[in-house]
Amino acid sequence: MKKITTQLMCLNVALLTCTGVIASEISDKFSKYDANSNVEILYDDYDAVLKASVLAVGQSTRAKAKESNASIGTRMKVRINKLTALEGNRFFYEQFQDDDNQVLLENIQKSLETVPSEVSLSKLNRDEQLAYWLNLYNLTVLIELIDMYPIKKIDDEFEDDETIFSKKTLTIEGVELSLNDIENEILFKNYDANPIIIYGMYQGNVGGPSIRKNAFTSRNVYQNLRSNASEFINSNRGTYSQGKSTFRVSSLYERKEKYFPEFQSDLTAHLSKYIHGTMSNYLREGPTLKPNINDWKITDLFKSQKSRGMSSAANSAALMDSVGITSGGKGEGVPNASTPTLGLAAEVYSDRGVTYGRFSPEQIEMLMKVDEIRLENAGEVTITDIKTEEQ
Template identity: 30%
Template sequence: MALPKYSRSSSLIAGALVSAALVAPLAAPASAQAEMGGVLTIAAPAVDPAFERFSPSTARIEHHIDYSAWDEAIRYIVFPMGRSLRQVAGRPESGLGTRRQYGHDSRYRLEGNRVMFSFFDDALRASIRDYRAELEATPDLIEFNRIPRNEQLAYWINLHNVALVEKIGESWPVRQPSTIEIDGVLLDEAKFITVSGVKMSPKDIRTQIVFRHWKDPRVIYAFWRGDIGGPSIQRGAFDVENLDRLLDRGASDFINSLRGVQKRDDRLQVSKIYEEAAPFYFKDWEQDLRTHLAQHAETEVQQLLSQTRAVDATIYEADIADLAGGVREPSYSNVTTDGSPQRFRIPQGMAALLREHGTKMERIEREGRTGTVYFADIQLPGEDPAKEEIE
C-alpha cells in the first residue's frame, strides 16, 4: 500500500526553490580510540534500549513510502560538482578590488556536491521544516519495522539528510556546520528529531539504528554530514528503486576522492568518517577497511592500497558543502550566459568557484571521464522480492 504523497510540501518546496533559483562539518566523529602496535581500537556507542523498537522485523508486510516531494526539491537545491580528479585545488583568486578572500579556499573545494543555501528564503526553510515533520510522523501510520528492509533504510537516510539540510539552512550563513548548536548541543548529537516518541540525533540514526542493523558498509556513504569532508549529497531522494545504485555511487565517489583516501610516505591516510563506522564494519581495522576500499577503488587508489602499510584516519574538511563558503559576501559579479548578461548577480567568491568547476568539467569531458554506468539487478517473475534487499 502506498502512503499518500506529500503534495502540500512538494508544491511549497518546488515553488520556493524555483523562485530562489531565479533570484539569484559536522565535526569529525569523536571516538574512544587507542593505537597500540599499529592496531586501532574504537569503542562502539552504548546500545540505547529506546531504539530497539526500530529493529527490522522478519514478519514482513508490503508498504511503499513516497519521497517525490524531497526528490523534486533536492534536484533544485543541490549543485553537482562532478567526480573527483584527485587533484588538489590551488589558492583561489582574490575578489576584484580587494585582497580579502571570500568563498571557498579548501584544497577539496572542487569535490562533493553542494547545497545552495545562499538561495534559501523563509518559505523554503519552512517547507523543508514541515516536510521533516511529515517524515517523522510516517512510522506511526504503518507497522514500520515490518516493511521491507530497503524501505526502512531509505526512510532513515532521507530523514537524516532532510534534517541536516533543514538545520544548516536555518543557521546559514555558517562557515562550518560542526559549530551549530541546538539548545547548547552540537548539531550531530542534538536530539531534535522525534520518531514514534523517541528523540534522536543525526548520529543516533547512523549508529543506533542503521549501522547496527545493516551489514553493508556502503550505507556509510548515504549520510550527508553538511561539510565538504563527508560523503556527497545525492541529487535525488533514496528509494527502493535506486537504493543499491546510489549506495554504489556514493561509495565510489568518496573512496576515489582526495577527501576519502590519500597517501603520505608509506602510510595510507583515510577519512575520519571511518572511525565512527569501524566498530560496525571494520573491527579488524586495517584489513577490513582495506578490503572494503579495494572493492570500490579505481586504478590510482588501488595503487595507493598496494604501496602503503598502516592506515591512519586523518583526513577531514569541516568547511560547509555549499557554493558560497558559508558567508554573505558584500561584492557581486554579473552573470553571463553565452556572452549575454543575465538579470541577477552572484557573489564573486561563488563566481570564482563556478569558473574553477567549469574548467574541471571541461577536463573531465576532454579526458572521457564523464561517469560510471550502473546496472540494477532485474527481479524475475517468481523471485523473492526480499532477495535483493540490503542486508
C-alpha cells in the same frame, strides 16, 4: 501528589523515560520488519527539493584547486582546502533563507515523522526502512544547517558534546530520537554494522559523503550507496597518496571506526572494493592508513563561499560563486529554469501532507482494509470457560 504523578508518567514496562526509549532499547524498538512487504513510501516532494537544490559536481578528477588570488580592490583571499575544494556535491542553502522555502522543508520532515504512526515501520521491508531512515536523517541535517546559516565551517558540530547530531530533534512512534540515535542504535545495529551505510548519511561538510540529487527509495538505496561510496573513495576527500609509506584517508573513517573493528585491515579491505586507478596501486602496497584528510567547509553553493571585494576569486573553486556556471565534471550543473523548482516541490507536498499521503492509491486501499480488520479484531474478546477436574 505532583511528584508521584511525574514518577508514574516516567515509568512503564517498555522502559520509557521522560525523554523516550533509553538508548539500549531503541534498536529493539525499531528492529522488526516484514521481509515480504511491498509497501513503498513516496518521496517525490523531497526528491523535487533535491533536484532543485543540489549541484552534482560529478566524479573527482583528483585535481587540486589553484592558489586563491586576492580579488580586485581588496587584499582578502578566499581560503580553501586546495586538495578537496573542487569536490563533493553542493546544496543551495541560500534559497532557504526564504521563510516559505524553509517551512516547506520542515513540513516535509513533519510529514515523514508521522508516517510510522499511519503505517508501522515493522510492516515495511528492510530496504524500505533503510531508505526512510536515510532520507529523514539527511533532511534533518539540511534543516539544522539552514537554521545556522550563513556559516562557513561546521567543525564544531563534530567536536562538541551538544551538536545537531546529538540533540533530540525527531519523534518517531512516540520515541524522541537524535541523528546519533538513528545511526548508532538503528542503522548500525539493525544493518549488521555494514560500512556502506556511512555513505548515505550526509554530514553537511565538503569532506563528507555527498548529498544526492534524488531521494533514497527501497529500489535504489543500495545502488546509490555504492555510487556514493565509489565517488567518495575515489576522490581526494576520501583517499590520497603520493606513493609513500603512509596512505591518507578521510577523518570520516576515524569518526566511524566502529564500522572497522580492526581499523587498518578492515578499512583497507573496504577501500579495496571500490578504489581504482593509481591510488589502488598505492593501497595494494600495504601502507599505514592515516585518517587526516579534512574539509569542514559547509557544502554551500553561494553565500558562504562568496569571495570578498568587487570580483570573484581567480581560482577554479570559485565556480561555487556563480549562479549560471555548471560543473566541470559529469555533474548536472546548477539548478536553473530547466530544472525542477521548489514551487513544484510545494505542489507535490500538498498531496503528501495528508493521512496516508505518502502511499500510492492502491496501497492506501490495502492499508485501510488492514486497519479495518485490525480494529474489528481489537474489539472482539472471546472468553473460554475452562473446566477443572473438580467441576
